[in-house]
């Protein structure tokens with residue numbers, strides 16, 4: 248079987264939200280290839296936290312079964328966090344259903360989630376080695392559905408400031424053109440992780456080998472592209488007027504600045520290039536703009552988020568354990 252759902256951007260394409268039905272209840276979730284928990288706002292949250300959000304009410308689902316004693320607690324790259332209890336229910340995405348999916352019910356979460364009222368929770372599409380359910384971690388929606396899919400894959404066709412698509416079980420030829428450039432992934436850390444051994448700066452920039460570059464992960468749940476400090480410094484050294492602004496939390500530059508193209512290696516065979524203008528992430532006002540390339544704060548992994556992914560058609564191949572990018576159709 249195959250299924251397809253829309254991916255709708257929030258402001259600044261900061262995240263993409265997709266419709267999911269859980270126990271017959273429709274919710275809007277942030278699909279995140281950088282984590283492996285499926286959690287939702289639930290009616291056990293204080294109303295001060297759930298105001299403005301759609302909440303899942305297990306008592307209204309005829310198919311919900313509690314997983315008594317199980318708990319979960321998760322923290323995200325930006326410091327946001329959530330915790331709660333666990334049950335199992337039927338989860339449907341684009342007509343594709345897992346009957347017995349672990350569903351994590353938030354009964355406590357950090358402010359950023361409360362304020363983000365379009366978002367009713369997250370759906371992890373990483374590997375369940377990083378699922379946080381204790382004492383027995385549970386599989387993701389994709390891991391559960393994979394054996395029933397026509398192809399053991401899902402694709403992300405995110406768009407800049409427009410509605411895109413997640414597709415499960417097929418690589419839709421109508422969504423891309425030319426070859427898909429694959430790299431093998433190492434899922435041992437729970438991510439869609441691959442080496443990124445070089446980068447390019449400028450339209451005819453030579454490829455800079457980067458033997459010390461951290462491996463990269465494809466992360467639909469991260470808005471920006473977070474790079475090793477030496478790489479991001481090398482880029483903004485080419486942008487006149489760029490500086491690191493502590494108050495804004497990263498590199499800013501004059502909105503009128505000329506931005507060089509930037510390319511990152513996807514494994515050793517392909518360099519994904521972003522046009523300079525695609526690196527202007529947000530206009531902060533006063534002629535100051537915030538960059539889409541920022542530091543990974545020495546995390547030891549480079550995070551290729553939506554600023555990169557929204558310019559490509561991305562294939563997450565769970566069968567062959569590989570990740571691929573292609574030009575959009």
Ligand SMILES: Cc1ccc(-c2noc([C@H]3C[C@@H](O)CN3)n2)cc1F
Nearest residue numbers: 279281282323324327359360468469
């Ligand atoms: C308010 C809010 C905060 C964070 C996130 C978030 N979702 O995915 C991720 C990245 C970072 C890494 O943790 C896994 N993928 N971050 C979503 C939110 F709605």
